[in-house]
Amino acid sequence: MRANRTRASCALALVLTLGGTLTGCGGDGGGPGGKVRLQFTWWGNPDRAARTEKAVKLFERRHPDIDITTSFAGFDTYLAKLATQAAGGDAPDVMQLDYRQINQYATSGILLDLGEHPELRSSEIDRGLLATGAVDGKQYALPAARGTETVAYDAALWRKAGVPAPTRSWTWDDWSDAMRKLSAAKTSQGRVGSIDPGQSEDVFEIWLRGQGKSLYTKDEKLGFTEDDLTRYWEWSNGLRKQGAVSPAEQTTLMDGTVENTPLGRQKAIADFNWDAPVSGYEAIVGKGLKMAPMPVGEDGTAGQYFKPSMFFGASAKTAHPKQAAQFIDFLLNDKEAGAILGATRGIPANDTIRQDVLPKLEGFDQVISTYQKQFEGKLKDPPPAPPKGDASLQKTFSRDYDQVSYEHMSPREAARDYITEAKAELRQ
Amino acid sequence: MTATATRPPDAAPPATGGRRTPKRERQGAAWVFLSPWVLGAAVLTLLPMAVSLYLSFTDYDMFDAPRWIGFRNYTQMFTEDPRYWRSVITTLTYVVIAVPLQLLLALAVAIALKSVRRGKGFYRSAFYAPSLLGASMSIALVWRAIFNDGGSVDNLLSGMGIDIGGWINKPGWAILSVALLTIWQFGAPMVIFLAGLQQIPAELYEAAAVDGASWWRQFRSITIPMLSPVLFFNLVLQMIQAFQVFTPAFAVSAGRGGPADSTLVYTLYLYDRGFTASHMGYASAMAWALLLAIGVVTAVLFRTSRSWVFYANDNDEGAR
Numbered sequence: 145m146r147a148n149r150t151r152a153s154c155a156l157a158l159v160l161t162l163g164g165t166l167t168g169c170g171g172d173g174g175g176p177g178g179k180v181r182l183q184f185t186w187w188g189n190p191d192r193a194a195r196t197e198k199a200v201k202l203f204e205r206r207h208p209d210i211d212i213t214t215s216f217a218g219f220d221t222y223l224a225k226l227a228t229q230a231a232g233g234d235a236p237d238v239m240q241l242d243y244r245q246i247n248q249y250a251t252s253g254i255l256l257d258l259g260e261h262p263e264l265r266s267s268e269i270d271r272g273l274l275a276t277g278a279v280d281g282k283q284y285a286l287p288a289a290r291g292t293e294t295v296a297y298d299a300a301l302w303r304k305a306g307v308p309a310p311t312r313s314w315t316w317d318d319w320s321d322a323m324r325k326l327s328a329a330k331t332s333q334g335r336v337g338s339i340d341p342g343q344s345e346d347v348f349e350i351w352l353r354g355q356g357k358s359l360y361t362k363d364e365k366l367g368f369t370e371d372d373l374t375r376y377w378e379w380s381n382g383l384r385k386q387g388a389v390s391p392a393e394q395t396t397l398m399d400g401t402v403e404n405t406p407l408g409r410q411k412a413i414a415d416f417n418w419d420a421p422v423s424g425y426e427a428i429v430g431k432g433l434k435m436a437p438m439p440v441g442e443d444g445t446a447g448q449y450f451k452p453s454m455f456f457g458a459s460a461k462t463a464h465p466k467q468a469a470q471f472i473d474f475l476l477n478d479k480e481a482g483a484i485l486g487a488t489r490g491i492p493a494n495d496t497i498r499q500d501v502l503p504k505l506e507g508f509d510q511v512i513s514t515y516q517k518q519f520e521g522k523l524k525d526p527p528p529a530p531p532k533g534d535a536s537l538q539k540t541f542s543r544d545y546d547q548v549s550y551e552h553m554s555p556r557e558a559a560r561d562y563i564t565e566a567k568a569e570l571r572q
Numbered sequence: 573m574t575a576t577a578t579r580p581p582d583a584a585p586p587a588t589g590g591r592r593t594p595k596r597e598r599q600g601a602a603w604v605f606l607s608p609w610v611l612g613a614a615v616l617t618l619l620p621m622a623v624s625l626y627l628s629f630t631d632y633d634m635f636d637a638p639r640w641i642g643f644r645n646y647t648q649m650f651t652e653d654p655r656y657w658r659s660v661i662t663t664l665t666y667v668v669i670a671v672p673l674q675l676l677l678a679l680a681v682a683i684a685l686k687s688v689r690r691g692k693g694f695y696r697s698a699f700y701a702p703s704l705l706g707a708s709m710s711i712a713l714v715w716r717a718i719f720n721d722g723g724s725v726d727n728l729l730s731g732m733g734i735d736i737g738g739w740i741n742k743p744g745w746a747i748l749s750v751a752l753l754t755i756w757q758f759g760a761p762m763v764i765f766l767a768g769l770q771q772i773p774a775e776l777y778e779a780a781a782v783d784g785a786s787w788w789r790q791f792r793s794i795t796i797p798m799l800s801p802v803l804f805f806n807l808v809l810q811m812i813q814a815f816q817v818f819t820p821a822f823a824v825s826a827g828r829g830g831p832a833d834s835t836l837v838y839t840l841y842l843y844d845r846g847f848t849a850s851h852m853g854y855a856s857a858m859a860w861a862l863l864l865a866i867g868v869v870t871a872v873l874f875r876t877s878r879s880w881v882f883y884a885n886d887n888d889e890g891a892r
Contacts (some may be wrong), residue, residue: 220827224847233636252635352662390607393721393741399826409721534850543833550832569849 289490354441712823
């Protein structure tokens with residue numbers, strides 16, 4: 145009997161060991177040769193991937209004792225994957241973060257308080273931007289870059305249609321008139337003026353701010369009413385019916401890439417987007433591609449703002465907080481790294497790097513930089529980080545508007561739907 | 573250690589233990605050999621199922637600890653969430669379109685292939701290939717591209733004077749393109765049909781031919797009854813799979829279930845609730861509701877099968 149039991153337990157031990165190997169449950173010791181290994185994850189496109197890899201190589205050359213493993217994905221996938229990893233206590237050592245994640249991740253104890261690590265300098269980063277990465281007075285994340293919204297347009301077609309060029313103080317009414325004229329002009333060859341603004345929560349926010357309102361109030365409640373949203377959707381839906389903006393079948397093809405916007409598909413003359421991705425239109429539109437400021441409210445109030453386009457943060461559970469801080473410092477403050485990364489994450493938040501990098505920017509990065517310069521010191525402060533629970537609301541917004549543009553719901557019905565779901569998500 | 577584990581059980585009978593030891597030892601060895609699968613099933617299937625059952629009664633956002641809320645997720649799902657019911661209807665529409673058409677196509681091709689004399693192997697592989705490829709994300713992405721506005725299917729149809737202007741951007745057409753992707757993968761049920769057809773004794777057809785039965789008559793009175801167990805098997809299998817359709821709907825709508833929620837199938841909405849909105853409790857409740865629903869539909873199918881599935885060799889089954 146005893147021999148039997150020993151034999152069985154031996155076999156069991158063997159099986160368990162094997163099982164451990166199979167599921168990759170090995171300990172996460174140091175890398176080969178006692179190297180410190182850091183995992184760095186981010187979202188982005190191939191251009192950002194190439195430049196990031198180059199910067200990482202430079203860091204590894206300077207720190208032969210640190211080995212950095214990188215991985216990247218598209219935005220939606222990245223968010224879902226990171227949330228799952230973080231919930232499982234397995235967040236990467238260094239991660240790129242979105243504005244909407246900071247609040248949730250900081251209050252759930254996933255992020256390291258970077259303020260405690262002197263290796264990471266923040267003195268050259270704009271104060272206002274820096275504050276957007278702090279929660280309860282602790283610096284959980286540092287802004288890498290800033291972006292602002294824009295109207296990207298094909299200036300050649302615009303001129304041919306004989307429509308006056310956009311100005312810095314054009315209002316939403318001016319914009320609507322321009323779209324109507326553009327779509328009616330023979331020279332436009334059937335193209336509409338613009339993407340339907342009704343599908344974009346980002347554009348809605350700028351529109352709201354132009355009227356002195358906001359998406360969320362300071363105490364994390366909705367900053368607008370059903371009436372506001374109904375008014376916005378009635379306006380955009382009216383333009384759609386007049387053929388001034390894209391039809392539902394074109395609007396619904398939007399998938400986050402510039403190629404699948406109506407402008408990217410050569411079905412429209414203008415588009416709303418953040419400034420950094422606009423360079424993607426260049427290959428499609430050519431040299432005529434230009435950027436105009438977002439329209440302002442009736443009384444001239446500008447709704448657009450400088451938004452931290454993304455942050456870097458470190459995991460509270462990292463085994464190497466010092467090295468993680470060193471790496472983030474390198475990405476944000478090192479001149480050589482700044483030169484390699486350029487404006488691939490947006491115009492750098494670091495003042496010195498910005499002065500240094502801007503004149504050397506090539507191609508479309510230079511256009512974006514000039515575009516941002518006209519707003520320097522003239523825009524209102526960015527809104528505080530969106531509250532917990534807002535993660536899915538951007539999708540809900542375009543989904544509800546889909547129901548309007550396919551004429552399954554009236555603007556008011558869809559607005560009521562959105563407000564109900566938003567309140568449930570924000571747990572109000 | 574390895575030697576111990578793999579030694580035949582009767583090689584060294586222990587001194588004590590009497591008559592029953594060999595049998596117990598044999599059982600022990602059986603469990604040892606089974607253990608990778610038993611452990612795998614317990615740790616990777618049963619445990620997660622138990623956890624998800626627990627989570628379905630909680631409010632869990634993946635960051636804060638789960639909070640027990642009883643049946644709240646279920647009542648919200650059934651009474652307060654119009655999108656939930658839209659996703660149920662979308663899924664049912666999809667199942668009702670895709671499964672019968674796929675089986676019909678599989679059966680038709682299997683019957684055609686049965687009488688092919690040369691190159692049977694080639695045709696069989698060619699028709700089976702989509703089933704191997706179809707489940708992958710890459711094919712689904714290709715599907716999105718060819719059914720897009722300006723994609724090859726759209727251009728081909730426009731060339732023939734049928735101007736739809738893209739399938740994936742029209743409610744109604746979009747779910748059809750998802751269903752077509754499934755129907756296109758008729759290879760797996762086809763192979764099973766083919767095997768079933770070859771089991772039907774040729775004497776039956778010969779006898780029927782002698783009696784002057786037409787092709788249609790033979791098909792109705794011999795092929796269908798003799799094939800009914802295989803048909804039933806394929807129906808249950810494909811239906812269970814169809815209820816869980818995810819990849820094609822995800823890829824064709826770029827993860828959004830659009831246009832206007834028309835491709836928001838059940839599992840896509842489940843994914844959306846769980847991984848985009850971080851409502852893991854709600855998503856778990858949805859998963860359990862789906863499991864129960866599939867169970868009920870399968871049970872109903874089994875009940876009705878008594879009246880139409882014909883087991884010719886019922887008596888032979890006991891032989892082995």
